[in-house]
Amino acid sequence: MAPAAPDVSASLGPLPGQNPPPSAAPEPVLFASPNVTETDIEAVTAVLRSGWLTTGFESAGLESDLQDYLGTAHAVAVSSCTAALEIALAHLRLPNGARVGVPAWTFASTALAAVHNSLQPVLIDADPGSLNLSPTALEPALAQGLDAVIAVHFGGVPVDKAVRDLCTASGVPLIEDAAHALGASDDRGLIGGPGTPAACFSFYATKNLTSAEGGALTTDDPELAAFARTYRLHGMSADSLARYRPGATAGYDVHEPGIKANLPDVLAALARSQLRRFVEMQDRRRHLLHRYRRNLEPAGIRFVPEVVSLGSADHLAALLLPEGTDRGAVVANLRAAGIQTSIHFQPLHHLQWFAANAEIGPGGLPVCDEAAPRALSLPLHLGLTIADVDRVCTALLDEVAR
Ligand SMILES: Cc1ncc(COP(=O)(O)O)c(C=O)c1O
Structure with missing residues (x-):
């Protein structure tokens, strides 16, 4: 039988050998705690027993489940939202030092994705009501010259449509940091669904759907999807399944200077199981x-x-x-x-x-x-x-x- 999942709250109690506190302290209320069910545990252990741990059929299954849920043409599973952002930016093939508008009100990785592509982050102010990227602050930054923009749906709240309109009018590509936004929707439907050039999701442990660590890039653009599939695995022309599944004969070439950002099946199984509920x-x-x-x-x-x-x-x-x-x-x-x-x-x-x-x-x-x-x-x-x-x-x- 699979061992019971550890009780996270127990780690906040007294250490072994320590005396318990004199009065019973109230139960801790954790900031975040993953919702892991027996069904999730069974899904993960099934992969552990399968003999195939890294990116394979579960990861591909997660991609097709996400495509169905979001209605997007392409979902590419990756190791994190940060990786998805890096890949989406790499695909733009901007010259070193090109300027990327990012909200100042975000997590470091939104801007670091630009830095890791040798691009210059330009910090833009927030809308006071939502703390999302402010269209009013973005407009003069675009006029001054930006080569790309990353917008974050802060707290899962969709960014103002005016941000998209401004980028379209300026011909500047917009990448959506949807780390908080799985399940969010705007005038287009679900964030990351049809009509999305590039949306980047996070399945980190504190997110509303988790694979422990993980993420996905969704896009309407078949060329970006093909690029992401290669770039997430060192830019190699053949993935692990093509090379190592029983009977596989594929060799590989390297087509792009990619990164190591594939999502293993063990983790994909957890995300897939969570997506069902x-x-x-x-x-x-x-x-x-x-x-x-x-x-x-x-x-x-x-x-x-x-x-x-x-x-x-x-x-x-x-x-x-x-x-x-x-x-x-x-x-x-x-x-x-x-x-x-x-x-x-x-x-x-x-x-x-x-x-x-x-x-x-x-x-x-x-x-x-x-x-x-x-x-x-x-x-x-x-x-x-x-x-x-x-x-x-x-x-x-x-x-x-x-
Ligand atoms: C707005 C935002 N973008 C990106 C990330 C990075 O996500 P990941 O840990 O999956 O790379 C986070 C992480 O919390 C985030 O809050």
Whole structure:
């Protein structure tokens, strides 16, 4: 029989040999926790027993499942969203130093994907309501000259259509960082679906669908899809199945200076299994987030996005603390009460390497600067009960009232 999945919360308890705390501490509320069922475990162990661990039929199966779910022509499974971004940028074949507009309000890897392609990130300010890339800030940056743009659907909230329109009007390719946005939709339908030149998804452990580590690139463009299939495996002309499955005879050539970014079958099986119940998982997520808003908004807590986005994938319970709140104290006191939180994001220009090396777009980054000390993300995962959400809200409101 497969061993039981480890209880993550146990790792937060006393170490073996340590005395338990004198009074029973309340159960910790983790910021994120993967939703792994027995069915997921069976799917992964079936691959472990199959004799084929790396990229093969499961990975191909995940690609076709994603194509069906999103309605996209091509899905290419890769080792991370970062890799998908790197591949999408490499396919543009921009000269060294070409300028890529990226939101300052994102995770480092959005911009590092450009850096790893020898491109220059140009940081663009956020829309104050959603903290997504601001069309108003993007317009003068495009006028100044950008060679590509990466837009992030922050927290799963689709980026303003005006961003797409501006890029189209300027003839500048747009890559979507959809790390938070599986299940999100805008006027085109599901993000990463038909009409998408390049969307990059993450299946990292904290995401709304996980393969532990992993990602996918989806596109309408058969040429990009073919490039990605080669580029994700060193630019080789034949993959592992073609070379090593029983009876295989293929040799290989190297057509591109690719990267190592294929998704192994062991991981693909987990993502595939989760995708089968994804709609149900998203319903639960939406319900929890709705409860957060219902509890906190009447008390004046400002969520991001400020206005509920019906197309959101509800990836984060992100908010802005009231101006002047000592966020460090709030985080520490919530931690002491057993509640983990996170911060999405520290804007890139506040991080050492980007402060020294990234360019800042015209108009600067005032919205990001204003939001940065106030941003806080509350726990949001399927292991939470409504009582957990209520407990987090009560603790947060106590902190804010201090
Ligand atoms: C907006 C954004 N883009 C990209 C990534 C990178 O995803 P991955 O870890 O799959 O490379 C993350 C990771 O959390 C993210 O938040």
